[in-house]
Amino acid sequence: MKHFKLTTGALLLSTALANSAFAATELAMWYHGAGNEVESAIINQIITDFNNSQSDYTIALESFPQGAYNDAVQAAALAGNLPDIIDVDGPVMPGWAWAGYIAPLPIDEAEFADFLPGTKGIWNGTLYSIGLWDAAVALYARQSTLDELGLRKPTLDAPWTKDEFMAALDAAKASGKYDYALDLGTAWTGEWFPYAFSPFLQSFGGDMIDRASYSTAEGALNGDAALEFGAWWQGLFTGGYAQATQDGADRDTGFNTSKYAFSWNGNWAAIPTLEQVNDVVFLPAPDLGNGSKIGAASWQFGVTTTSKHPDGAAAFIKFATQDKYLAAFSDGIGLIPSTASAAAMTKNYSSGGALEVFYGLSEAQALVRPVTPGYAVVAKVFEKALADIANGADVADTLDAAVDEIDADIAKNNGYSK
Secondary structure (H helix, E strand, C coil): HHHHHHHHHHHHHHHHHHHHHCCCCEEEEEEECCHHHHHHHHHHHHHHHHHHHCEEEEEEECCCCCCHHHHHHHHHHCCCCCCCCEEEHHHHHHHHHCCCECCCCCCHHHCCCEHHHHHEEEECCEEEEEEECCCCCEEEEEEEHHHHHHHCCCCCCCCCCCHHHHHHHHHHHHHHHCEEEEECCCCCCCCCHHHHHHHHHHHHCCCCCCCCCCCCCCCCCCCCHHHHHHHHHHHHHHCCCCCCCCCCHHHCCCCCCCCCEEEEHHHHHHHHHHHHHCCCCEECCCCCCCCCCCEECCCEEECCCCCCCCHHHHHHHHHHHCHHHHHHHHHCCCCCEEHHHHHCCCCCCCCCCCCCHHHHHHHHHECCCCCCCCCCHHHHHHHHHHHHHHCCCCCCHHHHHHHHHHHHHHHHHHHHCC
């Protein structure tokens, strides 16, 4: 009996050691979607599927409210406590790469050849992050409004010109049926301004910064094209087409309740609108002189520089970018799937789907925000400049001051060189 007990004990010890030797390595992952039940359910399902698909790694998720997420990552970076995998908002990525939070993604960029351009987080020619979805903005209208006002329905291949767009606003204003011709969503602040409105500036031929060098905003934000844009932007408010100050409830429901003839809004708001407006149409951005432009780049996954298992982190990210998961996110939260093959699997973005147009807009018109670590400052300066101009500030003086502020930040950070 003693011999049997000794043998049994030895076997148990041997088994425990073997299990310990082959235990899956835990990878920590942080995510910004706490509080969104649908989004959380999808990301947790992907993690469960990945954990069950192999025995080398297991993902441990910690979710944060979106409003607190960036601060949490920055605090963890300073403390040296970053997880293995993080998600990052597309325009923020260059700043985190420059600061040393995230590493180049250890996945061949060719793996994502079919992904929409806006879903690829590329800085200095290197892929740092990849997104499972993108977002796009369109001009919401009613077909009945277009018909009543005698307006041509613009298409991706033949968008409205600036003159046609202004004629449409004039017609809506003259009809007397609407509180305002155009809902720009000025109730939303922060990232909405550079994401939604800098494409107008770019369509005029200007930009928030000189993208050839990323060393100055001079000429881009205060050159002739930018001055023309600024005068046009101010005229939308002084001409009574749109509101410089808007109530949040009007932004949420104003188009659906016919306060506005047109609304500049994202695909994330399309489903509720479809449920309330039976003849809504989603129109491409107008061409204001240098092509139609809309914003691009949403949340993306990356691997931190402190991860001791970057190959495992990359394996999870590659696993998560399967079409079936891209389609699940799209069906769940309404955003644009990263690939055409995933779009074909969805209810709304497949051929003939109610939101199919947004995939085409993202593919043809989308332009990422300036890919620079200084973007956070650029965005805030641009937002303030546009708000001031909308409220009557001198266009040239305001844009010159914005250039000075952006250039001072670039100089302070030695050009954001590595």
